Amino acid sequence: MESLTEAFRALGDPTRLRILKLIAAARLNVTEVVSLIGVGQSSVSHHLTRLKALDLIREERLGTYTYYSLAADEKAPLWPLIQLARTSEDPHGDAGRLNELLRRREDVQTLNEKLLEPGQSWHLWSAALGSLLPPLDVVDFGCGTGVLTLELARWAKKVTAIDKSEPVLARARAAAEREGLTNIAFLAADLCELPLPSSSADLVVSSQSLHHVEDIAAVLAEGARLLRPNGRLVVLELFPHGEEWVKSRLGHEHLGIEPAVLEAAMRAAGLEPLTQRLPAVKGPQSPFKAFLVTGTRARKPHGKQRAA
Numbered sequence: 001m002e003s004l005t006e007a008f009r010a011l012g013d014p015t016r017l018r019i020l021k022l023i024a025a026a027r028l029n030v031t032e033v034v035s036l037i038g039v040g041q042s043s044v045s046h047h048l049t050r051l052k053a054l055d056l057i058r059e060e061r062l063g064t065y066t067y068y069s070l071a072a073d074e075k076a077p078l079w080p081l082i083q084l085a086r087t088s089e090d091p092h093g094d095a096g097r098l099n100e101l102l103r104r105r106e107d108v109q110t111l112n113e114k115l116l117e118p119g120q121s122w123h124l125w126s127a128a129l130g131s132l133l134p135p136l137d138v139v140d141f142g143c144g145t146g147v148l149t150l151e152l153a154r155w156a157k158k159v160t161a162i163d164k165s166e167p168v169l170a171r172a173r174a175a176a177e178r179e180g181l182t183n184i185a186f187l188a189a190d191l192c193e194l195p196l197p198s199s200s201a202d203l204v205v206s207s208q209s210l211h212h213v214e215d216i217a218a219v220l221a222e223g224a225r226l227l228r229p230n231g232r233l234v235v236l237e238l239f240p241h242g243e244e245w246v247k248s249r250l251g252h253e254h255l256g257i258e259p260a261v262l263e264a265a266m267r268a269a270g271l272e273p274l275t276q277r278l279p280a281v282k283g284p285q286s287p288f289k290a291f292l293v294t295g296t297r298a299r300k301p302h303g304k305q306r307a308a
């Protein structure tokens, strides 16, 4: 009780609340916090020390920098306080500056991978693993700007990349041209009703697209219909989360999908077995955690597929 009172008192300070909100969103060092909130370094250090004393944040040395991240998780007694900080208003626009900082950080990381450490690049690993597969006809559901499409096209026989948005398809097309990939057919269409022949694909991939559509069952039925017998549907989705803002800002229809619900819908579409599920965590504090489910189209077509 005493520690809760003390914590509430500490977070009565608006600057400290801003700092906790930022650290709840991303691991940051002192210089980064200073640049985000525009308060002097000694003051920021003082606030960080207070938050650390309350066991709300922890520090960790990485190279020459000390980084701060959340120390408490959902089970901690002070978690409601962290939730309070996370959902508090952002009158100074800290979130926007944080996004920009993270984007710049990512750019440096990408540059490092591309220019300095090619052996560690996931692009190369993706191509290496893909080269072990036979040449497959692949359909990419909700290809977006084509990041995944391009990786698939490096080893696939052909990729049909589908998205309902013409502007993102244009970006994907331009990226494919830049990379000299000529085995991609781009298609502007609704995943619920596709102008593609049944039993024409070996692999259908849906990466973070299902949470954008209202009628998940209709999309899965289309995926199953397109598959040849023994073809695979691979779905990467987000676990259920509470980030309501993604509906208005990113156009999500669902706040993640319960794996059991997805599996039941895949079974109903005639896809079995569904055994694989790999949780892939984006970052320790990220509310977005992903999982994979794969399903195989039975040799004998399921009711809906038979009719198609």
Ligand SMILES: C[S@@+](CC[C@H](N)C(=O)[O-])C[C@H]1O[C@@H](n2cnc3c(N)ncnc32)[C@H](O)[C@@H]1O
Pocket (backbone or CB within 6 Å): 141, 142, 143, 144, 145, 146, 147, 148, 162, 163, 164, 165, 168, 189, 190, 191, 192, 206, 207, 208, 209, 212, 213
């Ligand atoms: C989060 S992006 C996924 C991008 C990509 N698959 C990846 O993993 O990087 C979701 C995409 O699905 C598309 N989408 C959403 N609903 C759709 C629908 N009903 N039909 C076709 N595309 C849709 C959106 O336009 C968006 O580009």
